[in-house]
Amino acid sequence: xxxxxxxxxxxxxxxxxxxxxxxxxxxxxxxxxxxxxxxxxxxxxxxxxxxxxxxxxxxxxxxxxxxxxxxxxxxxxxxxxxxxxxxxxxxxxxxxxxxxxxxxxxxxxxxxxxxxxxxxxxxxxxxxxxxxxxxxxx
Numbered sequence: 001x002x003x004x005x006x007x008x009x010x011x012x013x014x015x016x017x018x019x020x021x022x023x024x025x026x027x028x029x030x031x032x033x034x035x036x037x038x039x040x041x042x043x044x045x046x047x048x049x050x051x052x053x054x055x056x057x058x059x060x061x062x063x064x065x066x067x068x069x070x071x072x073x074x075x076x077x078x079x080x081x082x083x084x085x086x087x088x089x090x091x092x093x094x095x096x097x098x099x100x101x102x103x104x105x106x107x108x109x110x111x112x113x114x115x116x117x118x119x120x121x122x123x124x125x126x127x128x129x130x131x132x133x134x135x136x137x138x
Contacts, residue, residue, distance in 0.1 A: 006089060008096040009050050015043060016059040023079045051093050059091045069104055075111040090119050091110040098123045
């Protein structure tokens with residue numbers, strides 16, 4: 001999948017953890033302070049998605065999905081490099097994730113966001129219909 005000078009890759013070996021770690025551990029409100037080992041372990045146990053520049057091959061965005069490959073998925077760690085925001089990279093990334101998940105036939109995919117509701121609403125995400133049934137252990 002390519003668009004306007006960007007391409008999406010899903011191979012873990014292509015992911016640039018020298019870029020992903022600082023993005024998540026210093027700039028992503030949900031992942032501040034995560035260790036590189038924690039980020040790489042999570043990636044090894046997830047479906048990974050990166051957006052790269054076609055010219056030069058620099059990674060400019062990242063996301064991952066935790067899934068049982070049958071019923072459930074959790075979209076996590078969606079991040080677009082600050083220098084590439086506002087260019088449709090986030091939309092390209094989320095569209096690629098959803099396109100990849102479609103043939104699996106998951107009955108639900110969840111995510112959490114403070115500030116990107118409109119990005120996810122475009123691909124069918126909506127508020128939880130009954131948030132009172134969900135619980136968390138932190």
